[in-house]
Amino acid sequence: MKKFPGVLAAVAALLAGGQAMAAGELHIYNWGNYTSPELKEKFEKAYDVKVTIDGYDSNETMLAKVKAGATGYDIVVPGDYMIQIMVGEGLLAETNPSAMENYKHVDDRWKDVYWDPGRKYSVPWQWGTTSFAVNTAVYDGDINTLAILFDPPDALKGRINMLNDINDVINAGLRYLGYPRCNKNKDQLKELSQLLLNAKQHWRTMAYETIEKLTSGDVDVSQNWNGASMRARKQVPTLKYAYPREGFTGWMDNVAVLKDAPNLENAKLFMNFIMVPENAALISNFARYANGVVGSEKFMDPEMIESPEIVMPANAPAPEFVPPCDKEVVDLYNKIWTNLKK
């Protein structure tokens, strides 16, 4: 810093003064309203570190800022596919969480994931599933099938909301037809397009406001995330989250450290800190999704452990984590999607 106006110097001094109380700093850039204030406080006390939390509204906003460089943030919490992209672009620090003391608490199923094999860059934050919820007061038949969305019973025709998300809709369609993901097969895609166009007459809306739509009675079925379904059920107890036998999508947000993090050591401490079961439970109790750390159930709100949206029934298929598809597939999907939304 060379010369800059006195006022700015005063402002800068004020800001610096305000933060100089603790021994260190840690700047977290996470999804909005996603970081437990209790967790923050506990970490601050344990390590005498002043933590700031800022929120973003999409993986893409976060990526845009991080790519510009020198954001000043230490920690980001990208979704599964975004970790893969950021590792590819060389934006994340190789912190080797698998060598950290508390890594032993991480559930084995989250250790060798496609977006970070062997966990060299990231640790689990929270994970969930994307399926759909049905109001059983309107339809009380079998809901564990994707036929509810694509070939609905009469009671649900015209009462369905789909997520306005190309991948969530197309992947559900491919599962219903029994075809593989990231599909390039023209005949199969033609069939898929027909299926979606035909099902569209039964769909009332395509939107992200799932809780509002289900609880206001605007629709009786909505494609939905499990945590959102749990919150909707608290208002309308007859809502039930489906585990379709054809399969459904899983997703995970992960804590990663930026390559140009100003407080690298504190960021590593934070990674290690959130793998402690008691601390992982704080994350879940606040944001209401499962966390991927074994033993955290003991410290979680009982209503979460009993919640059918969070704890999957034993006979449900395993959630499928879909990697990003290559450009050719994306172009084919875009055509189907544009045609569907006409």
Added chain:
Amino acid sequence: MADTAHRTPRALDLKYQPGFTSVAMLCFFVLYAPIAVLVFFSFNANRSVTRWTEFSLDWYVRALANEGIQNAAVTSLEVAVFATVFATSIATAAALATTRVARYRGMTAAYTVINMPLMVPEIVTAVATLSFFALLRTTLGINFGLGNVMIAHTVFCIPFAYLPIRARLENMDLTLEQAAADLYATPWRTFRRVTLPLLVPGVIAGAMLAFIISLDDVIITMMVAGPGQTTLPIYILGQIRRGVTPEVNAVSTILLAVSILFVTLFFLLGRRRT
């Protein structure tokens, strides 16, 4: 009545065309009904923004006690006050330099440059500002912290402050300033004792516009803000993704009340002088 003669005949007056009232009412309804719904549900007792149960002020209490909201509000105010003071000062100087001087080459160009931020799409400015500050940080190591956001806000607030000040200057009677000069007042004294006092309503109007524009900005702030620099609109946006609760409605209602207060003051101050 003396001015009846100047009125447009009824048959041609827009106000008396068939359907004028219903079209106007429909427009007002579409504009304001969603805001009314938002305010209504901020007083809802349960955590839904679509199903009414009973009246409650709980969400206001929660919003005001929320540390994230408090910090964001303080940041918003710091930025808005800084941007208002600087943008208004610069805009006043710019307005004087484009009205109270002999025409010079490049005056139109200057006028265009000052108002450019109004024409450029905000997302373009946002991305440009993002790379500009990133470049400063990575190549020169210069980082003003919250100053980055303050500078960015000052820049896009200047044209908003400039327009009312310039309009006021153009409508002001020049004879008073000429009379002061005739009575041997120095240019500075003329400015200080005649021009500036007459200009005050324009300056206040410009300052209030700048304040509101700064307080409401999302896109540029989102791109420029660094650690611990979340402003209120960005905080609200971050909440929406994870399901709206009436807490967001309550914060929005407070923000709306502040905006209405300023717009009303702006209106009253403008009316007093004309």
